């Protein structure tokens with residue numbers, strides 16, 4: 001086995017904004033800004049990269065997959081300093097995952113959400 005990592009498939013490459021259609025750009029701006037208070041940011045519960053990798057580039061701006069976090073929460077989450085708890089996820093994201101999984105119970109995206117968002121830990125007093 002070679003230690004060289006496999007190159008990423010072309011589908012996983014991030015497309016630049018200028019390569020998006022006007023409709024996609026509008027959807028993206030709405031997704032990122034609608035009802036997002038100052039100091040907050042819209043987070044993809046299922047990461048954009050995961051959606052692209054699995055051939056769902058047309059589902060990047062589905063509102064069911066959106067969670068509004070404060071900028072600080074968001075940065076800490078992506079830096080791996082603090083989790084986002086499962087109970088913070090919108091109910092609709094489970095429906096979204098189920099659809100992506102082709103209605104398969106315990107499918108790829110459902111499982112991914114379970115692994116990525118742990119049950120909240122309540123500290124003992």
Ligand SMILES: [Zn+2]
Nearest residue numbers: 042043044074
């Ligand atoms: Zn995020």
